[in-house]
Each structure stands twice: as C-alpha cells, then as structure tokens.
Amino acid sequence: MTFVLSIFAGRLVQLQGLDSKVYAAEAAEQRIRGEKITARRGSITDVNGHELALTVEARELFVDPSVIPAAQRDRVATVLAADLGRPKEEIAAKLADPKKRYVPVATVTPAVADKVLGREFKGVGSKHEYRRDYPGGDLAGTLLGFVGDDGNGLTGLELLHDKLLAGQDGEQVIETGAKGQRIPMTHTTIRTPVEGRDVRLTIDRDIQWAAQKAISEQVAATGARTGSAIVMDVQTGQVLAVANAPELDLKNWEKTSADDWVNRAASDVFEPGSTNKVITAAAALESGAVRPDTVFTVDDEIRCADRTLRDSHPHPVERLTFSGVVATSSNVGTILAAQKVGDQKLHEMMRRFGFGAKPGAGFYGEEAGLLPSWEKWSGSQRCTVAYGQGVSVTALQTASVYQTIANGGVRVTPSIVAGTTDENDALVPAAPGKRTRVVSERTARQVTGMLEAAVGADGTGTMAAIDDYRVAGKTGTAMRYDAACQGYCGYTATFVGFAPADKPRLVVLAVIQDPHKGYYGGEIAAPVFKKVMTFALKSKKIPPTGTTPPTVRIRAGE
Structure with missing residues (x-):
C-alpha cells in the first residue's frame, strides 16, 4: 500500500508541481x-x-x-x-x-x-x-x-x-x-x-431620381433593350446623375441577373454616330481648314473606297454652310470637312477629347472604348469615323466631350466622389478633376453656335428645345453592332447637349439601345434630354440668361 500510495503521490507532485503550468495553459486554451x-x-x-x-x-x-x-x-x-x-x-x-x-x-x-x-x-x-x-x-x-x-x-x-x-x-x-x-x-x-x-x-439624389424615371419610361415606351442618362456639371466635371434602365434594385439584387449589375453608362461600348460630329467640327475649325460659313456642295451620297455612303436623309444637291452641315447632321458634309483635316489630325483630336482611354471618373467597370490607329483605318472607315461609325465609346466619354465644348474647350476629368470622412468624421474634399485645354475658346464657341442651331427650327434636335432657355445639343443615330447576330442589328439613339448655351452650367446625355418603336435620336432620345435638363435646371435654380441666340446661316445665299 505504501508503494502504491507513493506512486499516486509522485503523480500528484508531477501534475500539481512540475507540470502544473503546462496543464493550466492547455486548460486555458480550451476555455478561451x-x-x-x-x-x-x-x-x-x-x-x-x-x-x-x-x-x-x-x-x-x-x-x-x-x-x-x-x-x-x-x-x-x-x-x-x-x-x-x-x-x-x-x-x-x-x-x-x-x-x-x-x-x-x-x-x-x-x-x-x-x-x-x-x-x-x-x-x-x-x-x-x-x-x-x-x-x-x-x-x-x-x-x-x-x-x-x-x-x-x-x-x-x-x-x-x-x-x-x-x-x-x-x-x-x-x-x-x-x-x-x-x-x-x-x-x-x-x-x-x-x-x-x-x-x-457628387450625385444629387433628386436629379438622379428624375433621370432614372425619364430614361426608364422611354426605354419601356420604345421597347428598347437598355438606356442610360448622365447629368454633369460643366465647370467641375462632377457627375450629378448617372441612370440606367433597367436599374438594379439593391434590396433584391440576388434575384437579378448578373448582366444587370453593371453600370452601363460607364461600361457599355457603342458607336456614337452623329454625336461624334462635334469632334470632326472642332478638328476642322481648330486646324483652320474651314470656318463656320464655309460652303460645301452636298449630295445625298458619297463614294468612299469601295462603298457608297448615304447622307442622314435623302435630299437634292444643296449648298450648306459648315454650320448647316452640323445643324442638319449631314454625313456627306461632315466627310467633306474631315477630308480637309486629314486622318492623322482627326485621330489626334479624338485622342485629345478622351477617346481610347478610360475617363478616370472613379466608376467601377469604366471602359476605354475603341479608337483604332489611323494608319489601320480601312478605305470606307476613313469616311465613317468622321460621323461616328468605326469608333466605339461609352456614354460617359460622350458626355465628357460635350462638357469640354461647353467649358470653353477645357476638359475636366469627370468625377463621382466629392470626398470622404477622416477619423474625426470630418469631410475631406476630393481633389478637383484635372483640367486640360483641348481646343481654343474660339473653336468651342463656334461649335456651340452650331449645336445651338441644331436645336433650332432647321436642326435635327428641335424636340430638345426648352422654353425660355438657350439649348445647344446634337442628335445621334448609329447602326448598332450586336454580337448575337454577328453584325449590325438595330440602332443606338442618342441626344447630348448643354444649357444655357451662352452660359453653360449642365450637360445632359440620353442614349437608348436597340429601340423598336422609332430609332432617330432626335425623336426618342431628345425628349429624355428635355425632361431631365428641365428638372435639373429648376432643381439647381439656374435661370434663363434672357439673351437672344445669334442668327446662324444654314444654306448658301440665305
């Protein structure tokens, strides 16, 4: 018994004395x-x-x-x-x-x-x-x-x-x-x-709501596939609204297809069509190749390499001023002006306006679009690029082009973040967008006059006119490439402009993809522009300037 008890005693000494810290640590580890x-x-x-x-x-x-x-x-x-x-x-x-x-x-x-x-x-x-x-x-x-x-x-x-x-x-x-x-x-x-x-x-909740409502209603009314609308501050480049249709319901995102999670205004790439003519106009004026009153003899078709390209609408041969070419959205007249500029200079101007590069606005999923090198343009592409077919852009890039014109030729990098809070919950403003001179103030002013004429009685954007306000803008109707049909199927309808034209404050863009009830930008995109711009002007308390737009000569002899 003494021997057995001595064994127990030795074990107790080992457990409670020699190994006590080890077992205590293991026990603590199991509890913690x-x-x-x-x-x-x-x-x-x-x-x-x-x-x-x-x-x-x-x-x-x-x-x-x-x-x-x-x-x-x-x-x-x-x-x-x-x-x-x-x-x-x-x-x-x-x-x-x-x-x-x-x-x-x-x-x-x-x-x-x-x-x-x-x-x-x-x-x-x-x-x-x-x-x-x-x-x-x-x-x-x-x-x-x-x-x-x-x-x-x-x-x-x-x-x-x-x-x-x-x-x-x-x-x-x-x-x-x-x-x-x-x-x-x-x-x-x-x-x-x-x-x-x-x-x-930088988003304004009220303007965002108005933009979403207008674009979603028009997409539904025209049976379109998708649509986007953007509102941008001319002077700062800040985006006040970016709306897509269909829009994503964040309370039920799990039930929504991943295809509808993307911000199409920044990521969907399309051929801009006639909204791109402002870049051709800016290049022609900046180079000195033409003036606003330069007269072009315009047929309703033109031969480019192995293709015959038609004008935006049938018409007899007419003599249009360059302002008239832009206002009436003549494809043939735009090609004639581009030929005076040259492929390389036109390509350089597109680059300066931001084509072929991500806008850098801070959106998730921004795309750069597609701007092929001018040396690789095909024979017909050397003509179609002038009026927006053969290059691809996003809605955000297009809105930025018009912000540049409205801002006197100075591009301000678009932005979406106004600031963030620090450790003390104080707002730290974001750095202002980079400012880059793209074209001269004179060129921007001349292009603005042409865009204002485009919204006038002789232009293609009459449905964008707003009572008491001077509006400058441009329609766009482009053939739409669709991978599903492996070719051009349907259209992209666009309208983009700014107001007041003589003292620009806001840019509004509306783009509608693959509409089935009408397809001209002046018919189905311009009304969206009008609704959103009217609301935004009132929301921002921007009054009419009270000035009268200058008379723009559209045709020779007028």
Whole structure:
C-alpha cells in the first residue's frame, strides 16, 4: 500500500508541481475563444449628405439544437416561423440535428430579436451584427453596387471603395465552459473595431431620381433593350446623375441577373454616330481648314473606297454652310470637312477629347472604348469615323466631350466622389478633376453656335428645345453592332447637349439601345434630354440668361 500510495503521490507532485503550468495553459486554451467584433461599415451619401447606402444594427438569431428538448421542437419551430415570417419546415430543419451546437436562423431587426428572445425558449439566442441597407431601393443601384453576406463589397462603388468603407474589425476574447456557455466574471480582452469611413458622392439624389424615371419610361415606351442618362456639371466635371434602365434594385439584387449589375453608362461600348460630329467640327475649325460659313456642295451620297455612303436623309444637291452641315447632321458634309483635316489630325483630336482611354471618373467597370490607329483605318472607315461609325465609346466619354465644348474647350476629368470622412468624421474634399485645354475658346464657341442651331427650327434636335432657355445639343443615330447576330442589328439613339448655351452650367446625355418603336435620336432620345435638363435646371435654380441666340446661316445665299 505504501508503494502504491507513493506512486499516486509522485503523480500528484508531477501534475500539481512540475507540470502544473503546462496543464493550466492547455486548460486555458480550451476555455478561451476569440470572437470577431464587426466594424460598422461607412455610409455612401449623395452630395447633400442624404444616405444612399448605410449600415443599420441587426441581430443574428441562432439555435442550439443540442439543448432543445425533442418534445419542444415542434412548438419552437411553429412560433419562430410565425415571428420571422418563414416556412415552419425551414425552421424545423434547423432544429432537427441534436449534435449541432450553433445554427444561424435569420438576420432580423433588434425589435424582432427582442420579441423572439422574450419567449425565453431554451437554446434560442442572438448575436449583434450589422446589416447593409439601401433606402432608395434601385436609386443609383448599378452605380452603388452591393455587399455580400460577409459584408464585403461585391460590385459597384461598394467594391471599389471596400477597404475604406469596411474599416477594421475588432476582437473579443472570452472563456467558455464545456458546453460552450460563456463563463461570467472571466477576463475579456477587446481590440476595439475601427469604424469605416463615409464616402460622399457628387450625385444629387433628386436629379438622379428624375433621370432614372425619364430614361426608364422611354426605354419601356420604345421597347428598347437598355438606356442610360448622365447629368454633369460643366465647370467641375462632377457627375450629378448617372441612370440606367433597367436599374438594379439593391434590396433584391440576388434575384437579378448578373448582366444587370453593371453600370452601363460607364461600361457599355457603342458607336456614337452623329454625336461624334462635334469632334470632326472642332478638328476642322481648330486646324483652320474651314470656318463656320464655309460652303460645301452636298449630295445625298458619297463614294468612299469601295462603298457608297448615304447622307442622314435623302435630299437634292444643296449648298450648306459648315454650320448647316452640323445643324442638319449631314454625313456627306461632315466627310467633306474631315477630308480637309486629314486622318492623322482627326485621330489626334479624338485622342485629345478622351477617346481610347478610360475617363478616370472613379466608376467601377469604366471602359476605354475603341479608337483604332489611323494608319489601320480601312478605305470606307476613313469616311465613317468622321460621323461616328468605326469608333466605339461609352456614354460617359460622350458626355465628357460635350462638357469640354461647353467649358470653353477645357476638359475636366469627370468625377463621382466629392470626398470622404477622416477619423474625426470630418469631410475631406476630393481633389478637383484635372483640367486640360483641348481646343481654343474660339473653336468651342463656334461649335456651340452650331449645336445651338441644331436645336433650332432647321436642326435635327428641335424636340430638345426648352422654353425660355438657350439649348445647344446634337442628335445621334448609329447602326448598332450586336454580337448575337454577328453584325449590325438595330440602332443606338442618342441626344447630348448643354444649357444655357451662352452660359453653360449642365450637360445632359440620353442614349437608348436597340429601340423598336422609332430609332432617330432626335425623336426618342431628345425628349429624355428635355425632361431631365428641365428638372435639373429648376432643381439647381439656374435661370434663363434672357439673351437672344445669334442668327446662324444654314444654306448658301440665305
């Protein structure tokens, strides 16, 4: 007995003396569990601070099937299903496996969680967390993007600014018992989370709503495939609205095809058609090859290499001034002017206006379009490029071209972020857009006169005219390349312009893809421009200038 007791005594000395620290450390390691403390994600707001995307408190309800008596499971499933608005079968399935200790049930508001926990069911608990909410539903949906179940951005600005918005999660270390329950009064170590920063956009919520409404209604009315609208500040290059149709409902993004997650205004590439004629006009005037009153003899067709290209509309031979060429959107007249400029100089002018490069506006998924080298232009392409067929751009790039003309020939890099908050929640304004002189002020003023004539009685954009305001703009109707038919199928209808023409403040663009009830830009895109521009002018309290537009000679002899 003495020998046996001595063995026990030796073992006790080893456990409690020699190896006590090792076993104590192992026991502590089994008790200690780390928990992530999720940082609150920053908000995305419009230019006036209205929240477009925000984070709200939520509760994750969970169950511990191992401690819920079998006889109580049916009642628990029935009550939880009623409280949460879920099928009873779904809840019952989560309670079915008694070997599981933690099964998430639903993410709910604090009020709903309090109601459920107030029933004091054994094995039902909650955990604090955050939930992303989009008060506007589909307001600027494709621009904002959304977050996944893990709280990380998946697309749009939510992804582009994910690191800034997310902040840094904290950590909480607790001690638990054998069944996973927290031991009261035990030591807890906390690493405080760092909340995410807010991102303030240049978007104006009211103008965004008006733009979305106008473009979505017109897409529906014309049976079109898609549409986009952009509103831009002339002087700053800030984007006040960017709307797409169909737009993405951020409250139900999981039910939406991934094809509709993209911001088409920045990522869809198309041939611009006649809206591109302002670049040809700017190149011709800047080079000195023509003047606004230079007269061209214009037929309704022209031979280019192996192709005969037709004018925008049939007509007898007429003598148009260059201003008349732009105002009436003559393809033949534009080609004649481009031939005086030359391929290389026309290509260089397109480059200066931003074609072939991403606009750098800060949109997720921006595309650069396609501007082939002038040496590679085919025989007919040397003509069609002049009126916007044979090059590809985005709606954002096109709006930027007209911002440049409206701003006296100075391009301001478009921007969508007005600023972000710092660690003290103070707004730090974003750097202003880069300013680049593209054409002279004189050239910009002359092109503006032509664009104002295009909205006048003799132009193609009469449906864009706004009472009491001077408006400058251009229609565009281009054949649309469609990969599905492996060729040109359907049309792209566009109108883009600015107002007031003599003191420009706002640029508005509307583009409608593959309409089936009409297809001319002056018929189906110009009315969208008029609605959006009228609303934006009133919203920004921009008054008419009260001036009278100068008389523009369209035809020789007038």
